[in-house]
Amino acid sequence: MLQQDPYSISGTEQETPAASETGYVVGADIGGTSLRLALADVSGKVVAKWKVSTAGIRDPEVVVRLIQEGVEDLLQQKRLSRSSLRAFAAGAPGVTDVDEGVVLATSYLMGWRDVPLRALLEASLGVPAAVENDVNTAAIAESKIGAAKGIRDFVFLAVGTGIGAGIVLNGRLFHGMSWSAGEIGYMLVPGTSVKPVESGEPGALESVVGGEGIKAQWQSIWREDRTQLPRDLVATQIFDHALAGESLAQTVLQRSAQTLAYAIYNMAVVLNCPLFVLGGSVGMHPALWKLTQEILAQRDKRVQPRLLRSTLGPDAQVNGAIHLAIDTASSRMLSS
Amino acid sequence: MLQQDPYSISGTEQETPAASETGYVVGADIGGTSLRLALADVSGKVVAKWKVSTAGIRDPEVVVRLIQEGVEDLLQQKRLSRSSLRAFAAGAPGVTDVDEGVVLATSYLMGWRDVPLRALLEASLGVPAAVENDVNTAAIAESKIGAAKGIRDFVFLAVGTGIGAGIVLNGRLFHGMSWSAGEIGYMLVPGTSVKPVESGEPGALESVVGGEGIKAQWQSIWREDRTQLPRDLVATQIFDHALAGESLAQTVLQRSAQTLAYAIYNMAVVLNCPLFVLGGSVGMHPALWKLTQEILAQRDKRVQPRLLRSTLGPDAQVNGAIHLAIDTASSRMLSS
Numbered sequence: 001m002l003q004q005d006p007y008s009i010s011g012t013e014q015e016t017p018a019a020s021e022t023g024y025v026v027g028a029d030i031g032g033t034s035l036r037l038a039l040a041d042v043s044g045k046v047v048a049k050w051k052v053s054t055a056g057i058r059d060p061e062v063v064v065r066l067i068q069e070g071v072e073d074l075l076q077q078k079r080l081s082r083s084s085l086r087a088f089a090a091g092a093p094g095v096t097d098v099d100e101g102v103v104l105a106t107s108y109l110m111g112w113r114d115v116p117l118r119a120l121l122e123a124s125l126g127v128p129a130a131v132e133n134d135v136n137t138a139a140i141a142e143s144k145i146g147a148a149k150g151i152r153d154f155v156f157l158a159v160g161t162g163i164g165a166g167i168v169l170n171g172r173l174f175h176g177m178s179w180s181a182g183e184i185g186y187m188l189v190p191g192t193s194v195k196p197v198e199s200g201e202p203g204a205l206e207s208v209v210g211g212e213g214i215k216a217q218w219q220s221i222w223r224e225d226r227t228q229l230p231r232d233l234v235a236t237q238i239f240d241h242a243l244a245g246e247s248l249a250q251t252v253l254q255r256s257a258q259t260l261a262y263a264i265y266n267m268a269v270v271l272n273c274p275l276f277v278l279g280g281s282v283g284m285h286p287a288l289w290k291l292t293q294e295i296l297a298q299r300d301k302r303v304q305p306r307l308l309r310s311t312l313g314p315d316a317q318v319n320g321a322i323h324l325a326i327d328t329a330s331s332r333m334l335s336s
Numbered sequence: 337m338l339q340q341d342p343y344s345i346s347g348t349e350q351e352t353p354a355a356s357e358t359g360y361v362v363g364a365d366i367g368g369t370s371l372r373l374a375l376a377d378v379s380g381k382v383v384a385k386w387k388v389s390t391a392g393i394r395d396p397e398v399v400v401r402l403i404q405e406g407v408e409d410l411l412q413q414k415r416l417s418r419s420s421l422r423a424f425a426a427g428a429p430g431v432t433d434v435d436e437g438v439v440l441a442t443s444y445l446m447g448w449r450d451v452p453l454r455a456l457l458e459a460s461l462g463v464p465a466a467v468e469n470d471v472n473t474a475a476i477a478e479s480k481i482g483a484a485k486g487i488r489d490f491v492f493l494a495v496g497t498g499i500g501a502g503i504v505l506n507g508r509l510f511h512g513m514s515w516s517a518g519e520i521g522y523m524l525v526p527g528t529s530v531k532p533v534e535s536g537e538p539g540a541l542e543s544v545v546g547g548e549g550i551k552a553q554w555q556s557i558w559r560e561d562r563t564q565l566p567r568d569l570v571a572t573q574i575f576d577h578a579l580a581g582e583s584l585a586q587t588v589l590q591r592s593a594q595t596l597a598y599a600i601y602n603m604a605v606v607l608n609c610p611l612f613v614l615g616g617s618v619g620m621h622p623a624l625w626k627l628t629q630e631i632l633a634q635r636d637k638r639v640q641p642r643l644l645r646s647t648l649g650p651d652a653q654v655n656g657a658i659h660l661a662i663d664t665a666s667s668r669m670l671s672s
Contacts, residue, residue, distance in 0.1 A: 153513045165606070169510070176608020177489045186605045186639060188598045194526045197636045262524045269522045270501070270606055272512020300533045303522060 023086040024078075025329055026071050027321030029134060030054070030092050032109045032161070035066055036314075039074040040322045042086065042329065044145070048077045049318075060103075060115045068124045087329035088121060089130040089321040091137030095180045101131050104179060107162065107200075128332040130324050134158075135182065136173050137320030138279055138310070139166025144323050146316060147277045147308040154275035155182070155267055156310075159260070159283030162202060162210040165267065185210065189262035191255070208259045211235040211282045217252045235282045243287040257291035264296060268305040279310030359422040360414075361665055362407050363657030365470060366390070366428050368445045368497070371402055372650075375410040376658045378422065378665065380481070384413045385654075396439075396451045404460045421463050423665035425657040427470030428453060431516045437467050440515060443498065443536075464668040466660050470494075471518065472509050473656030474615055474646070475502025480659050482652060483613045483644040490611035491518070491603055492646075495596070495619030498538060498546040501603065521546065525598035527591070544595045547571040547618045553588045571618045579623040593627035600632060604641040615646035 022042070029036045037050040050070040057063060067090070075082060094106030101118020121129040132140075139148075139156035148154040148168070156166040165182035167174040174181050186203030188194060193204050207213045214235035222231045227248040229241055235256075242253035264276050278289050286309070293307045310316055358378070365372045369391055375384040386406040393399060403426070411418060430442030437454020457465040468476075475484075475492035484490040484504070492502040501518035503510040510517050522539030524530060529540050543549045550571035558567045563584040565577055571592075578589035600612050614625050622645070629643045646652055 167606075174505070177610050178608060181608035182606065183608070184605055186636070187602050188525050190524055190526055190528060190530050192526060194598070196634055197638070199637060262530070266523050266602055267606055269520055270503075270518065270603055272514060272517035272519070274513050298532055300522070301535060302533070 022084070023329070024075075024080060024084050025087050025089070025322060025325035026074060026085065027137075027318050027323075027325050028067055028070070028088070028090040029137070029317035029321060030063060030067075030090055031134070031317075032093060032107075035063065035070065036318050037067065037070040037074060038315075038318045038322060039078065039080075040326075042326055044319075044322055044326060046319075046322070048074045050074050050077075058110055058112075060112060060117065060120065064117075064120045064124050067121065071125060082126075085125070085127050087128045087130070087325045087332065088125050089132065089137075089325035089328055090117065090121065091134035091317045091321050092117060092131055093134050095178075095183065096131055096133045096136075097179050098130070098132055098175065101129070103131065109161075128328050130328040132173075132321070132324055133164075133166070133179070134317045135164040135166040136175075137166075137318075137324060138312070138316035139168055139173065139277075140320035140323050141312050141316045141318075142277050142279070142310060142320075143168055143171075145319065146312045147310055148275060151275055153271075153273050154277060155264075155271070155273055156277045156279060156316075157260075157264070157283055158280035159210065159278065159288070160280040161212050162206040163263075163280075163283075167271070167273075169271070169273075184263060184267070187263050187266065189259060189266065191259055191262075205259065205263055209256050209263070214238060214252060214256050214282065217255060218249070221248060221251060236285050239282075239285045239287040253287055253291060257288055257295055260288065261292045261295035261299070264292070264305060264307065265299055265303060268303050273305065275306045275308065277308050277310055279313070279316055281314070284309060284313055359420050359665070360411075360416060361423045361425070361658060361661035362410060362421065363473075363654050363659075363661050364403055364406070364424070364426040365473070365653035365657060366399060366403075366426055367470070367653075368429060368443075371399065371406065372654050373403065373406040373410060374651075374654045374658060375414060375416075376662075378662055380655075380658055380662060382655070382658065384410045386410050386413075394446055394448075396448060396453065396456065400453075400456045400460050403457065407461060418462075421461070423464045423466070423661045423668065424457060424461050425466040425468065425473075425661035425664055426453065426457065427473030427653045427657050428467055429470050431514075431519065432467055432469045432472075433515050434466070434468055434511065437465070439467065445497075464664050466664040468509075468657070468660055469500075469502070469515070470653045471500040471502040472511075473502075473654075473660060474648070474652035475504055475509065475613075476656035476659050477648050477652045477654075478613050478615070478646060478656075479504055479507075481655065482648045483646055484611060487611055489607075489609050490613060491600075491607070491609055492613045492615060492652075493596075493600070493619055494616035495546065495614065495624070496616040497548050498542040499599075499616075499619075503607065503609075505607070505609075520599060520603070523599050523602065525595060525602065527595055527598075541595065541599055545592050545599070550574060550588060550592050550618065553591060554585070557584060557587060572621055575618075575621045575623040589623055589627060593624055593631055596624065597628045597631035597635070600628070600641060600643065601635055601639060604639050609641065611642045611644065613644050613646055615649070615652055617650070620645060620649055 039048040103115040106112040152171040185206035187205040241249035373386040442448040488507040521542035523541040577585035
């Protein structure tokens with residue numbers, strides 16, 4: 001029996017499936033607003049996609065039923081039999097025990113605690129399944145086919161509603177002692193609040209630089225006599241206006257980029273990591289990326305991490321899940 | 337040929353030397369003010385010590401000559417022949433390329449750049465040698481025989497003149513991409529300066545919480561009408577007075593502990609690491625340890641790293657070097 005390393009994502013230790021190997025896998029990205037699935041062959045090539053809204057849905061069993069529907073729809077789209085599905089993997093929006101296949105905790109939005117997601121999925125789909133934190137699946141994808149392709153040490157930073165990091169060291173995902181390495185929403189940097197955080201509240205860093213935090217920044221300085229823009233804008237709209245020259249929006253962009261640059265700098269100092277990849281709907285915004293990069297370049301010559309934008313964008317999570325499913329298919333085959 | 341893992345420090349992968357194995361090793365701690373050596377048998381038991389001042393000495397070749405003198409003195413103390421020396425290892429006060437045996441950079445005090453220390457030592461001593469960053473050798477010792485004995489994930493924090501971290505993950509020293517993981521003197525936390533750091537200048541964090549930074553804090557708030565204490569005090573004296581109830585000294589202690597707690601919290605968040613060990617002359621002070629621990633306990637329930645004091649104190653670096661020398665002796669023997 002060959003021993004597979006489930007956290008190795010460099011792809012070099014893994015044999016490419018022989019051309020004769022057939023079958024398909026499905027990768028999923030379970031999000032607070034949508035559930036995205038993609039069907040791929042065992043080389044990782046995506047052949048069909050599926051998406052559904054998850055707004056208001058919190059029950060894990062409902063999510064699993066939606067996944068089952070999605071998988072069946074994908075197979076039908078390509079007229080594939082159920083037996084051609086080899087494995088399934090999902091990225092979940094929370095701290096995930098990969099060994100046990102359990103989502104330990106998600107944000108208050110979904111409110112999951114100790115959900116045995118892998119077991120639920122395997123019972124529902126009848127194929128080997130794997131689960132992983134969604135920021136980590138995105139990091140897997142960036143490492144396999146994205147901005148960090150072939151790079152063994154980097155940090156993927158997802159800035160969406162909140163902020164999280166997927167840390168890859170020596171070509172492997174680094175999970176930490178209790179699966180929550182990279183939960184940097186709580187980091188303390190100059191300018192963040194130092195007030196102790198209550199359970200369920202957003203952390204100090206994400207209160208400034210996550211999507212919700214950026215919106216809150218805008219609303220806290222917004223006044224009718226200061227701007228012609230409406231009070232009700234989301235982070236990417238604020239950054240669009242900053243890019244177009246609106247000065248109040250530029251104030252928010254400046255503070256967001258400054259704070260993000262401090263957080264990246266701190267991680268670069270602790271981990272001695274040379275590359276950061278910015279992803280997530282907010283993190284992908286060119287204005288945030290450009291200004292953060294400029295601020296980092298000015299800090300000091302000693303610590304100069306490179307900052308790239310994700311090349312996969314919103315597809316990163318699903319693509320990473322596909323690669324995780326492919327690894328799952330081969331490791332289960334080898335050990336059976 | 338057996339493949340040894342030179343960074344593994346858990347000791348479980350390593351065979352205990354058989355009782356029949358004989359010989360000795362020397363470990364050294366090269367510091368800016370003193371050079372400390374200890375002779376130990378292959379079980380790690382220290383049998384003799386040697387120490388000399390290095391004040392004003394910068395030339396690496398002079399340091400190597402002093403080491404040679406020290407090694408000879410130690411062997412003479414115990415009436416041992418030169419041939420009984422199996423290996424040597426040193427902790428150096430700077431970023432060290434362990435694979436190449438080169439000290440890449442030390443602080444401006446010593447001013448070393450790309451010093452091939454291992455080669456110099458092997459030429460001088462005629463035995464296999466190893467070099468490592470001194471904070472990392474201290475971490476090795478805490479892991480083998482100190483406060484973190486048997487623990488696979490922890491961070492050793494050395495607070496002396498400056499501040500540095502030795503990071504142990506999965507029972508192995510984590511060095512980072514270019515040997516400078518844990519160089520946290522540059523970390524940015526609430527209350528530190530955000531001014532870009534010039535080359536050679538102390539970093540933002542160590543400007544507040546390193547020994548020199550603590551002294552500078554004291555001098556910046558000291559006024560004759562505010563305290564009966566003299567303006568010229570070192571960090572540990574300031575903390576002694578804080579412990580005795582002097583209010584200006586308590587202000588400095590409070591800010592130092594606060595800042596240190598933020599730095600520890602940030603590392604705990606990034607690395608998901610459950611244990612920190614405080615060492616170094618300033619870090620060992622009970623007042624700093626106690627207050628930092630209290631501040632950490634108040635922050636939040638989610639991130640609660642344990643904070644212990646080093647049990648080895650100023651002997652940590654030399655003891656770690658001894659263990660590194662023992663590993664060097666066995667790996668060179670196995671591969672020859």
